[in-house]
Amino acid sequence: MTLKLNRSIAIIDVGHGNSTVVIENEGVLVVDAGPKNALLEFLREQNVMHIDVLLISHADQDHLGALAQLLASREFTVGRIALNSDADKSSATWDDVLYELDQAASDKRLRFDVALVPEDEPVFDRGNVRVEVFGPSRYIAGKGPGARDRDGRRITTNSISAVVGIAVAGTQMVLLPGDIDEVGVDDLLAHNGTMKTPILVFPHHGGKPGAANIDGYVRKLCAAVEPQVVVFSTGRGKHRTPNREVVAVIRERLPKARIMCTQISEHCSDVLLVADEDYLNDVFCSGREHGKCCAGTILIDLDEAGTVLPSAEGHRTFIDNSVKQPLCV
Secondary structure, eight states: OOOOOSSEEEEOOOSSSOOEEEEETTEEEEEOOOSSSHHHHHHHHTTOOEEEEEEOOSSOHHHHTTHHHHHHHOSSEEEEEEOOOOTTOOOHHHHHHHHHHHHHHHTTSSEEESOOSOOSSOSEEETTEEEEEEESOHHHHHHOTTSBOTTSOBOOTTTTOOEEEEEETTEEEEEEOTTOOHHHHHHHHHHHOOOOOSEEEOGGGGOOOTTSOHHHHHHHHHHHHOOSEEEEOOOTTSTTOSOHHHHHHHHHHOTTOEEEESBOOTTTOSSOOOOOOTTSOSSOOTTTTTTOBSSOSEEEETTTTTEEESOHHHHHHHHHHHOSSOSOO
């Protein structure tokens, strides 16, 4: 029987991509739409037909692929959508999304903002959940991909990833930094200082951070955030994420942190073993049908002091029994 969520944060197993849904009694917020239809399946399963605020961190397919489908279906309604302009993107998906958003805004079906930067007011403030945008600064967002920052470094699509923080009852709970690269991290820290947050969805699915030195990049981010839980939103069979070196540096720098991947990396197991998946949360997971899940869709219970599910014990038992060479332990 599917679990119906009440006051939860769901980091959805969308395969290789990102989508996080905040469900509060007084509203729903979504950050990123994932690459295909996983978000739509999750929303249907949870009987969520209206999204109050939908934020797109940046213009990559694996973060917005499902958005055009969501808008075109007319099955769902959205109050507000916000993203940053990206003249460097020439994909048909990006063009389709912008066209559909413009049409929806013209028809007064939603509010469409081409600006996702820090503001005085939160983008979502319902119940005891407050969601704020911490980056990019207006400086690098205004310059845009293809330009260079004041140190001569090229600004990319990833540099201007929106960095979204979710606070519960006044305490920062989850940090969603999109695919932020070293330019974006330096910009973020210059404007915010440290970003201490218990749960970090690691940028770029744990892949290589562009031209940056992996070791230095990961250490800088870990030192700024000091998470207790590090999540990699990954898709088995796509880009072999997370990168071994990224995980190794996290384990060295944060030896007590819990590391969770939504799907099993090829680095951890070259073949999938038949396993008991009773430990998984009973909600939509993209990898469930083909036995690809590791942590699957991750839930944070807002009524239970931020309890993270699946439980560490159940998840670890699965890893010990079914994952040949886990990077995380």
